[in-house]
Amino acid sequence: xxxxxxxxxxxxxxxxxxxxxxxxxxxxxxxxxxxxxxxxxxxxxxxxxxxxxxxxxxxxxxxxxxxxxxxxxxxxxxxxxxxxxxxxxxxxxxxxxxxxxxxxxxxxxxxxxxxxxxxxxxxxxxxxxxxxxxxxxxxxxxxxxxxxxxxxxxxxxxxxxxxxxxxxxxxxxxxxxxxxxxxxxxxxxxxxxxxxxxxxxxxxxxxxxxxxxxxxxxxxxxxxxxxxxxxxxxxxxxxxxxxxxxxxxxxxxxxxxxxxxxxx
Numbered sequence: 001x002x003x004x005x006x007x008x009x010x011x012x013x014x015x016x017x018x019x020x021x022x023x024x025x026x027x028x029x030x031x032x033x034x035x036x037x038x039x040x041x042x043x044x045x046x047x048x049x050x051x052x053x054x055x056x057x058x059x060x061x062x063x064x065x066x067x068x069x070x071x072x073x074x075x076x077x078x079x080x081x082x083x084x085x086x087x088x089x090x091x092x093x094x095x096x097x098x099x100x101x102x103x104x105x106x107x108x109x110x111x112x113x114x115x116x117x118x119x120x121x122x123x124x125x126x127x128x129x130x131x132x133x134x135x136x137x138x139x140x141x142x143x144x145x146x147x148x149x150x151x152x153x154x155x156x157x158x159x160x161x162x163x164x165x166x167x168x169x170x171x172x173x174x175x176x177x178x179x180x181x182x183x184x185x186x187x188x189x190x191x192x193x194x195x196x197x198x199x200x201x202x203x204x205x206x207x208x209x210x211x212x213x214x215x216x217x218x219x220x221x222x223x224x225x226x227x228x229x230x231x232x233x234x235x236x237x238x239x240x241x242x243x244x245x246x247x248x249x250x251x252x253x254x255x256x257x258x259x260x261x262x263x264x
Contacts, residue, residue: 016066016074020081020163022053027085028154033093033252034138034147056155066164077164084166084263088157091176091259092150095252098184099137099244102191103130109192109199110230111223129234133191133244140245146252153256161263172262180255187247194240198233202226 026049029035035045068074107127117128126134141147189196206222 013066017163018053018057020066020077021056021060021158022049023078023081024085024157024163025049025053025056025154027082028089030089031086031093032089032150033096034141034150036089036093052151052154056158060158080164080166083168084157084161085154087173087259087263088154088256091255092252094180095248095255096134096137098187098248098251099133099191100126100130101184101188103127103133105188105192106195106230106234109195109226111226112230132234133241136241137245137248140242141249144245144249146249149253153260157260160260166263169262173259176255176258176262179258180251183251183254187251190247191244194237195230195233198229199226202229 026046029045029049029052035048066074066077068077104127106129112128117126117131202222202225206225
């Protein structure tokens with residue numbers, strides 16, 4: 001009987017390339033939206049990064065071996081891949097903070113600014129409306145297949161930015177961040193505009209009533225009315241949530257594209 005042995009040997013250069021791919025992928029998964037939530041176990045993130053890296057290693061075109069002389073140079077290459085993955089993931093993660101910003105403004109306007117809750121996905125104190133919007137946008141992300149887009153975008157970066165070929169242009173990052181801040185404020189106020197408009201009308205009505213009926217305690221009545229009217233407005237503006245998610249997704253794609261271009 002002939003016993004055949006399975007040859008599991010592989011060149012050291014291929015292991016080095018696989019580790020570099022896994023470094024970028026794992027760094028991206030660690031911070032990217034949906035994948036990098038804090039309530040996801042780290043072993044799940046590492047396992048997902050390993051399997052995605054293995055598929056990428058098998059499907060990508062043959063990659064040239066990385067040239068380096070010392071272990072320190074290889075460590076520097078690994079650090080570059082870590083920063084590349086983190087920057088790509090951060091460019092998508094920053095866009096989700098827009099809904100938290102809008103939620104804080106809404107809660108401040110309707111009188112719920114002092115009511116905060118621990119967000120299990122970020123392990124930070126956040127406003128009630130901000131958490132509500134964030135979970136809805138995350139749900140829209142899953143339904144629309146945005147998580148698949150994030151993986152596809154990460155795969156494309158290996159073609160646009162080959163291993164050890166990332167060039168970090170600080171001026172490009174600075175311009176992209178300034179553009180993000182502009183969109184951050186604009187989209188945030190567009191999200192909370194219905195509540196702000198209704199609150200403005202309510203304040204005008206309460207001001208008129210305070211002049212016509214000064215014996216009424218408009219301060220006590222106004223606080224309760226603001227909460228009631230604000231919650232009713234949030235209920236009727238639920239149909240706008242897909243549009244809000246679309247704003248976030250478009251901004252997310254724009255940010256990822258601009259940050260990737262800043263490393264080419």
